Amino acid sequence: MSPISYACQDGSARIRLARGDRGNPINQSTVDALAAAVRQARTDDAHVVVLSAEGRAFSVGGDVSAFASAGDVEHMIDDLADSLHRAISELHRMDAVVVAAVQGAAAGAGLALAAAADLVLAGASARFTLAYTKLGFSPDGGSSLLTASLGLHRALRLALLNPVVTAEEARELGLVAEIHPDDELEAATDAVARQLRAGSRAAQVATKRLLRETATPATEAALRRETLSIRARAASADGREGVAAFLGKRAPKFGQGQG
Template sequence: MGGEGENMTEDAKDPVTYEFRDGAAWITLADAEHGNALNEVGAAALWRAIQRARADRAPVVVLSAEGRFFSVGGDLASFAAADDVSAYIDDLADALHRIVSELMRLDAVVISVVRGTAAGAGFPLAAAADLVLAARSARFTLGYTKVGLTVDGGTSLLSATLGLHHALHLALLNPVLSAEEAHRAGLVAQVHDDDELDAAVDRVVAQLVTGSHAAQVTVKRLLRGAATPAPETALRREALAIREAAARPDGQEGVRAFLEKRTPVFPGDR
């Protein structure tokens, strides 16, 4: 069991930090220098933090991030550096999907706190929480098809939250949703001015921690079971699809173009 205020690691460069305080587990994506991009190291650290929250029997888990981004999504530089990019992405998607599944099934109310941009896999990672609290500066965008890739991280599960056609709009045209738009769409529970968000999160955590944990967890299971009865099946379909996309010429060109900061020219199947 972790002690109050105990950090998960002494290493200031660890991409994820953990603290148990005020009766809740506080998990922070802490690789602000790289926009909290998701790679094997970060996914492993996030998984360890979630398991720490489980061991601490935290009734509430708060997932937030340092810096200007909640997360820019997958670390495309690590994709390009991999010897077998499709296998690497498949492994990374599986690691991310294990995290998403765990957050959905955790015996705790999970809160994500979004400042700045949640892009790519950062979007469905934020949405894996039971409650999403956003700063007015928050932005949400997918962007997978812009680089020739298919969605992962539980993006297909957004159809249960947002509706099929809104999810298709986000996935195919890659618009950027403001915090207010995400609130109107039903994704974000509360929007607050940036300088008021921390206090709002503290209030929500205090309300949950002093409430009936058994009732809260049962409600979470009932509603999630009705909305997404087989999330792991959807997550595995996403992993297989993005692995295939990464091996195709369009996916390879999309990643190269992103890293070279140019507009991709997709060759298609030609």
């Protein structure tokens, strides 16, 4: 079973995380399938790309159990982050407006993936949290780019204190554009996609490029810095302890090794 489903009709490409039974974790197979779906959307010349997810959560974030079982976690994280960042970069640069529909948890890389969209619609159940530092990791997936959209100190609060942010709070922060009851989220997303398809595609593409290039002119460099940082953190004593504590459902004891 593929972790991603893809369909394109009437100018709308739909990329859907399809492992709702597991909370749609972000692992190598998910990222590879995501990248393939984004490439297909470009081939199909989609006007709008809708990112959504099956199940109760948009995505619980990185597959922590896979981190624990990796023989060389630094190499594994480097490959995973690099692959994720290529897909994120494609979403930023593609000639389509990207709309994310988020229900339930969007944690870690799940939050970063949602934030890669140009417009984020949320169900009332949506909850956003970065949570990387809880594992002893630093953020990836373009999380550092939140400084441009949210402001430095709001982004630092999310990254350092790891609050669980409600849909309403996320709208107040500027991350979420609209909130709808969960059972109306799909219809609301379809309505936004139709509104976009009815508009001037050329004007929308020009606008997306202007605003994104002004807000984050050095995206690729920022993503590479994230990769280098998270791979080092994952291989550190604190990173190994954070993963073990998460899987053991206990509080981590950081600072016992070399950081």
